[in-house]
Amino acid sequence: MRIGVISDLHIDQRENSDLLYASYLAQLVKLAGQQQLDCLVIAGDISNDSQLTLKFISDLDSRLRCPIRFVAGNHDLWTLADKEKNTEQIAARLQADPRSLQNRPYVLNDEWAIIGHSGWYDYSFGNQFTTHEQFSQKQYNGRTWKDHLYIDWNMTDEEVVEQSLIQLQSDFEQIGDRQVILCLHMVATDAFIVPTPHPVFDYFNAFLGSKRYAEWIESRPSIRYILNGHVHYRKRFTKHEQTYICACLGNESEWQSSSLEKELQSAFQVIDLVDGLVL
Structure with missing residues (x-):
């Protein structure tokens, strides 16, 4: 069984949006076919608009020969209009979309299941840089973390993380003794934050995720693969037989080429559950 992984498509970050929309669909369908996927998982930040994100997921689903599952990223949650x-x-x-993993574990077979959540941040990846009050302002050195402008949970960021862990535990308990692929948009490990010292991310690492996710994951060895997005890295590593994967396409300005096809191929990762490999 082969599970394809991609994140942070940001399909509306470039000009000629209609043409690019079709290109993203075509290239992902092509990749899924080439890799003979049994499921495609997108770990958030599809677009800056929830309606566009849901339309893209629906259109992609209608063209794929395999199921698709996703979690929302912070950009998908923004209110711009x-x-x-x-x-x-x-x-x-x-x-509420039936392809969303949040509140909806996806059982692959008797041995494997996928659970997921957007996740959130609680400043723990930046906790030695400044005070909690300064982090909560989400502004530093003339720059603003844009969630401050477009997102309001009506609770603290720490409370959002706590709620996400409660939901993940509930989903985890629903899948019985199966081995788990966990999909989180936010970063679950400090191995994926921006290395410091850094003139900006000493502060802004605080908004990449939470150390609490790694603590929760490490105490549950049946979680074998952890999918992250958000930070626009393309990395993976294994610790205690748990493999962390960050498979972000990211913004065009961060690409090594001008080719969407090449960049998707570079970012895309495949978990082969039969052979226990990540390709």
């Missing part, structure tokens, strides 16, 4: 932030409503709309 409306003056009022309505994050909880947007999150509910995304979670």
